[in-house]
Amino acid sequence: MSLEELETIRKKVLLHSRGLLFLGWVLILLGLGGGWRSLLLLVGLYLIGLARLQMRDLQAKFKETLVTPLAEALGFRYSPERGFSREEILAPGLFPSPDDYDSEDLVEGEVNGIPFASSDIVLYDEVEVKINNTTTYQYQEFFRGTLYRFHLPFSIEGEVRFGPGGRRIQVVHKLPLFVGTFIYVVGLLMLVVGVLFGGASVRDVLPFGVLWVLSIFPILASTIRIKKGFEGSNRVVLESSEFERFYDAYGDQVETRKLLTPRVQEALVRLRKYFGKPIWGTVRERYLWLAVEGRDRFFVPLNRPVSEVFEMEKERYQEELSEVARVVEVLKLEEEAKRRGARWENPFVGQGESPPAPKKENPTLDGDEPQQTGDTPTRSHSALYDILFGKRR
């Protein structure tokens, strides 16, 4: 699809979906009157849903057109609408089972002989909300970010996990914590005001004081839930103070140290600083999973013209795609494989799927500009490739 065609579609879909949104909201407002007009409310909700679906499709088209050639230039496969399955998300044991989830932007490929897959995921927990004796259920987001999966050419015994500040990713109901803290602070203020300005004696307020002190426990309980570490494994204190600042490691004392050598600890610290976001990780058998919180790698601002989006976002998209190479590079996974004398068996071979083209040059983590790769993109995207990277020689 050419840029002009995409721009035409963008304008058309935006006009259409905005019209639907406007109409939907008007019908909802009219439907609030009750009676037969409730039907209008339902139609309004349907139209809003339809508009959102159209926008979503447009996002996918944009991603397909903008990101795919970049991914192919790096030797990766990109599928905007595909993502990890529930089983794949739960496999690293980093997340509690979500009530609902979104998964998109699947990127697959191979970097320095290490096959990988990554996907943006959003996990939701269903929470009960009671307002005026009416109970409703809402989906509360408890993780949004990118999950990377690397197929290692060596295997490890047992399981090693690491995460920030000794906590695993879990559902935290912020409302009770917030309400509890609010009541606690207000309670203290009332006691102080009562004694200082209300003429109450300390003896008068003593029972309330005791209640106030005891009310700290539910709040503490919420906090402890947040701080809960990985179950069923030992905390391993490692040498690097910086690593300890960003991560707590869990696993067998010897196996964890064997994997998290001082060099790997340093690499994980660099990775954490590079992403600037919390990172969780699991290594088990031949897999390494990394979950980086708070990212939506290929967000497309639909309200801007296609050419403008191209100019503004292409570097960011390329950066996002290159990050996986940085992970492999920083962790020196291929060197680790050679050091361990591992003989690599490509998991793509024998599954009716051809391995992706190897990436020839990777950007470094030292702040160098991403390097253009020598791989040739597919014909369907060659025009786009020329626009993004300039004419090929």
Added chain:
Amino acid sequence: MPLMSALILVFASALVLLFVWVYNTVVARKNQVENASGAIEAQLKRRRDLIPNLVAAVKQYMTYERDLLEKLTQLREWAERTQGEEHFKAEGELSRVLGQIWARLEAYPDLKASGNFLQLQAALTEVEDSIAAARRFYNQAVTDYNNVLEQIPFTFIARAMGLTRKPVFTIPEEERAVPDLGELFRK
């Protein structure tokens, strides 16, 4: 005087709790060192078990290193039957001789082609990694233990229990100079 009695009771309870906590902390640190020491010994045993296979795999190629291989076998037996300081000395010597053998492998290109030997080499590399990790575990445990021994209030209980400082593992100068085995085989 009920208030005074209550205060004394609270103070005494606090003291008992403090004693229990301090005692448990010291015991936990001591046990952690023993646990780490056991982990090292388990890995050293794995290495000793691999040595006969190594000798069998290389002796037909390394005909000029018979003395070295014999010494390796003797050191293995010495390490098997000794304990304590002498045992660690034997293990240290074993590491040094193994390092010498790896260094001389370059002169025997036929060995590089041997599948059995490559498997053995991977296994020994893995064991050496485990030994290094176990040593780091031991050093961490000993550091925590030594810290507790010198910190107030733990030092009082530790002295009463007759506990003394333990040394941490340091890498001998000759071991630091051991060449990268993987690099040798990549050449």
